[in-house]
Amino acid sequence: MANRLTAGLRRLLPRSLLARSVLIILVPMLILQAVALQLFYGGHLDVISRRLTGGVAGDVAFVAELIRREPPEQHPWIFREAAWRLELGLAFEQGGQIQPGERRSSRSLLPLEEDLNNALGERVRARFDTDWQSDPRSIIIRVQLPDGVLHVEAPRKRLFTATLYLFVIWLVGSALLLSGVAVLFMKNQVRAIRRLAAAADAFGLGRDLGAIKPEGASEVRQAAAAFNRMRERIRRFVGQRTEMLAGISHDLRTPLTRMRLGITMLPRAAETEEDIAALTQDMEEMERMIAAYLTFARGEGTEQVRPADLVELVQDVAAKARRSGAAVEVASPASLALPLRPDAVRRSLANLIDNARRHAKRIAVAVDTVARTEPGGPGGVGADRDAHALWAQVTVDDDGPGIPAGEREDAFRPFSSGSPDGTGLGLAIARDIVRAHGGDILLEESPLGGLRARLRLPV
Structure with a gap:
């Protein structure tokens, strides 16, 4: 009770x-x-x-x-x-x-x-x-x-008696005066908190708007100053990690290049041709795996957010997949502009379509918008935002074997690969990129019989 x-x-x-x-x-x-x-x-x-x-x-x-x-x-x-x-x-x-x-x-x-x-x-x-x-x-x-x-x-x-009117005027007047003062005072305090929240949200989505000006009460100023210090530490950490990974990439590629050169200079003979081809294939696989690992560790935080056409990005990725031999169908409106990091989103879309291409023969991609209140939206992402806003949605359906419902969330774990020729980072990188934009990726059963990947981004 x-x-x-x-x-x-x-x-x-x-x-x-x-x-x-x-x-x-x-x-x-x-x-x-x-x-x-x-x-x-x-x-x-x-x-x-x-x-x-x-x-x-x-x-x-x-x-x-x-x-x-x-x-x-x-x-x-x-x-x-x-x-x-x-x-x-x-x-x-x-x-x-x-x-x-x-x-x-x-x-x-x-x-x-x-x-x-x-x-x-x-x-x-x-x-x-x-x-x-x-x-x-x-x-x-x-x-x-x-x-x-x-x-x-x-x-x-x-x-x-006049005291009656004076008393009523005092009651009403004092209530209105104190209400006005309270609203104006608290509005100024809340404005500082809202600016701090907006700056933190934008920074979390990769939109670095610069340091915020501390204002409001002393506690709010202290929180704003702490946010500015945290922002600088994160930027410094990301910069140092990017430089370190760039050095690691260079150090790893140098011996691989020497090994590739050595394999090329080996004497060709009928009995060694098969071994040389296998070594060459292993070298290419190592280079591809190193590139995927470094991409996952580096992230896409260095690219700045700008207005871009999501439909154009989907069409570009689908065209590249077709050139690789995939059968990709795209259903989309003429355009759908929203703020995002184009290269990062292009990589996320390419990972989803490439994952479907490795397991299926037919791929269907659809682009549309849905209300954020629709069931099945990204769990916990954007739940406290305007309920009347929209998600930009991209669905990638295939006719492959699919993934059992109990194993779909595990597919996003790094190095979890369902095929022998995969690194297990494609879906992890794709979700990481989309979540950095404030959206999410969900895996569902596809109407084509295989797997559906539902990508949503805030409009």
Whole structure:
């Protein structure tokens, strides 16, 4: 029960830091003002209301008693004195009767009506009713006298005090002022956090936008400075690793070149031709494996992101595969532009198509866009982004033997090869490149009977 209640409260809370921060500031303030308002209504306002309504009720009772006791010729004098000294408008309906019925009450949130009725009941000692709606500036009170009905118009200002309006203005004004200050202050703080998050996300996707300017609170500035130091350390590490791998590549290729030259200069004979051909094939295999290992270790981080046409890249890779003897069909729109590293994505696509070419006779490639909310999207990638955005999707289907469902994820592990002529790095390199762009690659069962590789990139 407690867990369900906690989960329900979490769903009600806003998700953004700005909204939560403002809520933390405003909720205590609103609670404090609610307590103050309750104390005002229950204490100060109640006392003032009873005193003001008691004064009006006392004046009405006094005038009614004078009219009851004095002869009719004195009534005009009473009316004049009441209008001048008490600000009460009087009229007498000779022989009138108050008909029983509902009183025309007001819709005010203040306790004035009830207090006035109680005060009139205590002081007038006769049948009466009140009308709060006929005149917006006055309250009409009718009192039943022995020979008629006394009509009294009491100005509403006698029942209200300026402190009431000042109190309401203070409540509303302070709430608006504090809300505005809280929103502006927290907005500036959250803006710095958003910039830090955007810089970290862009750097993680290979888009180096440079060092960010520390701003905001001291903790946010400290986080921004730490991010800048981390960024420099990563760039230095990548640069050093690239230089080291370039040296390793040169050192490994030099003896391979000498060995190739030595094999070329060997004397040719019928009995050695087969051995020389086998050695040459082994040399080519070693060069290819070294190139694949270095490519996997080096990554594609040195290439900068720029707008490119994904459809054009797919068409280029498919054309090269056709020249190698593969039967590749491509279904795509005219163009699909998005920011990416073209050479890296081209390598990823080539690895996928080359993997399909080694195991199948027919390959079908399709390019389209899908909503990010569609089931089967990249797990955990881009899940917190705009749900209305799109994925650029490339599917590579083949009619080969496929991969069992339980072994598909293992196919992305480095050096995991399902064929004797592969290095086991093609799919690993392809996924590494795509994930560096914020997307992912999934393996599924193909409608052609073999394997489907689904590549998705954020648009």
